[in-house]
Amino acid sequence: MGRWDDTERAAMVALLRCTPTERGERELVQQLTDEASAVALLRRRLAPVDLFSDPMEEAIAKAKEEIASWEQDGVQVITLGDDHYPHRLRDVFDRPPLLFARGAVLDDDDGVAVVGSRGVSSEGRVITAELATRLVERGLTVVSGLAAGVDTAAHQAALRAGGRTVAVIGTGIRKHFPPENRDLHREVAEHGAVFSQFWPDKAPDKTTFPLRNGTMSGYSLATIIVEAGERSGTRIQARKAVEHGRPVILMRSVIDRTEWGRVTAGKPDVHVAQDVLEAMTIVDDLLDRPKQLEDLLSQIG
Known part of the structure; x- marks a missing residue:
């Protein structure tokens, strides 16, 4: 699409302000893919009712004020039409039309999600830290959700290893959940990035975390699930990753302790690992796939 100007970005914000449902957002994303103009869509939705007012211009002006206030607070506003919208996330069907971010936004970020239970065991915490450290050693970004448990351990280990870590959160970017991760939120933004697909002051609810799990899957090369219960929200990320065609690695405990893990293990490109090694x-095999494909194509050619 190329980088949008300020008016297109404001039109996107205005469109979303009058698109209250998830289904409506998905329809909006499809329309933008086809037409590539938020201004044109907004014009059709907000046609003038008389000669003395233009609701579209008013909506855009209000949206520009909102964007300016967010940016003054250090929040970046990224739309589907911007070149620096994360490229890998752009490829999935349920990509969010708008992202809010703090930190260093990379449009092509090679990251692996490390996620799991909030009530992680001591063994799971050790495994999480080892996984994050090894990913950093390979020059990969450690992606997680800034929640308690596995997420916190993954971010902290990546920071200790001097690597880049990215959080995809289930609240607005001005919120901190859990509250005790306020400082970690700041550290992740300083050494990577924090992303949210929700309005900046949005509090968490039953819909936000499943949505962010899908976004985290779309952002990442692959997802590693360390520990998870039978009803863990992490299973949503596994399902989303399969839908996105992204590899999933289940640590052995997930298979041993959950029925959904055993079912998921039979899905395409889902792998089971006995240990960190x-x-x-x-x-490493996943990272080598592009080279293998290139070699195969060269042989065919």
Whole structure:
């Protein structure tokens, strides 16, 4: 699409302000893919009712004021029409039309999601830290959700290893959940980036975390699930990753302890790792896939 100007970005914000449902957002994304103009869509939605007012111009002006206030607070506003919208996320069907970010936004960020239970065991915490450290050693970004448990351990280990880490959060970017991760939120933004697809002051609810799991899957090369219960929200990310055609690595405990893990293990491109070494061997094989494809195409050619 190329980088949009300020008016197109404001039109996107205005469109979303009058698109209250998830289904409506998805329809909006499809329309933007086809037409590539938020201004044109907004014009059709907000046609003038008389000669003395233009609701579209008023909506855009209000949206520009909102964007300016967010940017003054250090929040970046990224639309589907911007060149620096994350490229990997752009490829999935349920990509969010708007992202809010703090930190260094990379349009082509090679990251692996490390996620799991909020009530992580001591063993799971050790495994998470080892996985994050090994990913950093390979020059990969550690992606997680800034929640308690596995997410916190993954971000902290990546920071200790001097690597880049990215958080995809289930609240607005001005919120901190859990509250005790306020400082970690700031550290992740300083050494990577924090992303949210929700309005900046949005509080968490039952819909926000499943949506962010889909976004985290879309952002990442692959997802590693360390620990998770039978009803863990992490299973949503596994399902989304399969839908996105992204590899999933399940640590052995997920298979041993959950029925959904055993079912998921039979899906395409889902792998089971007995330990950290095997998980990283799988990651290395995944990273080698583009070269293998290139070699195959050269042989065919």
